[in-house]
Amino acid sequence: MTEPLIFLDPFPRNEAMVYTPDTAEALARMGRVVTHFGSRAPDDLVEQNLAEMIVLVGQTAMPKERLDRAPNLRAILNVKANWEPNIDYAEAAARGIHVLSAAPAMAPAVAEFCIGQAIALARGLPQANALFRTGREKYGIAGNGRAVSLYDAPVGLIGYGNLGRELVPLLRPFTRDIAVHDPWLSDGYLATQGVRPVALDALLAQSRVIFILAGVTSENEGFLDAASLGRIGEDALVILASRAEVVDFDALLAEAASERLRVAIDVFPEEPAPADHPARNTPNVLFTAHLAGGLAPSYARIREMMLDDIGQILKGLPPLRMQRADPGLAAKMRSR
Known part of the structure; x- marks a missing residue:
């Protein structure tokens, strides 16, 4: 029998992230592997392999016309943490093609990072470091004038996907x-998670610490505008951890510059951020x-999940580890 063809086109992931020697060995035991690194695979290489392709790993464009030329394709595994608008998700679903994302593999590290950011903001660690380096530090209680604690603080999560969980x-x-605001999830479901479902305005007004975790879609781009940010309580902590496009970025910077809010930012509208931003x-x-x-550790989880799910798929079984695309929701996503 012909070996199943596994096509790897994982850019911007590189070889070290998703194709370590042990991963390459494991994939080679599953089938014939074709790889391309350093850029998106050229069209001619994709077309040469479409007819035999069983599993596609990467962000290769797969409109209906290409799906028509890939009759054996069973799965598309996106090893980034997003859904790109270059796949016909509805057509893939209609053909029984699994479309999966590695987003769950990244969430533990991002969640840990969020906790670190919140504590740093609450206790004023960046400012304390700067004061010490210039000889202006204050010791003990004298240096904790604006310090607050996460203990018993009202916390709000905007978005409750992989990262929120x-x-x-x-x-x-x-x-x-x-408290959680997520318009894609029912109040009943959120209650089963042990969190309090609330409207967005209530979350903004009532939370001492706010984590912005929502993905960006065609419907919610910029929904946290200047007016929404203005509803956040004085001296609240705001951690932007998901996608910069969901917030009016300039308005968020203005709130921080005025010292009305304490803000942590890990994502930007353009990356790398321009030197003069x-x-x-x-x-x-x-x-x-x-x-x-x-x-x-995040890339190790991606490789582990990828190998597990490819093994399942090649056995004719459903994937278990990566996140499945909902055709309607995935088509709305606007992540880069």
Whole structure:
């Protein structure tokens, strides 16, 4: 029998992230492997392999016309943490093709990072470090004038997907007062998760700590506008951890610059951020360069999930580890 063809086109993931020697060995035991790294696979290479392709790993464009030329395709595994608008999700679903994302593999590291950001903002750690380095530090209670604690703080999560589900257990030792706004999820479901479903305006007004975890879609881009940000209580902590496009970025910077809010930002409308971006001169913000999820344990989880699900699919069984695309929702996503 002809070996199943597994086609790897994982850019912007590189070889070290998704095709380590042990991963390559495991895939070779499953079938014939064709790889392309360093850029999106050229069209001619994709077309040469479409007819035999059983599993596609990557972000290769798969409109209906290409799906028509891939009669044996059983699965598309996106090893990023998003849904790109270059796949005909409805057509893939109609053909029984599994479309999967590695998003669950990144969530634990991002959730951990969020906790670190919240504590740093609450206790004023960046400012304390700067004061010490310039000889202006104050010791003990004298240096804790604006410090607050996460313990018993009312926390709000905007969005409750993979990241929210990983973050809530890490918040539990600090507080039981966790509110969630997610218009894609029912109040009943959120209640089963042990969180309090609330309207967006109530969450903004009532939360001492706000985690922005929502993905960006064709319907919610910029929904956290200047007016919404203005409803957040004085001196609240705001952690932007998902996609910058869901918020009016300039308005968020202005809220931080005025010292009305304490803000942590790990994602930007354009990455890398331009050298002259106003963010670089905005005070009272804890900036990091999209560091939350991209570390070695996350990529190890991606490889593990990918191998598990490819094995399942080649056995004719449903995948178990990666996130399945809902055709309607995936088609609305606008992640980069």
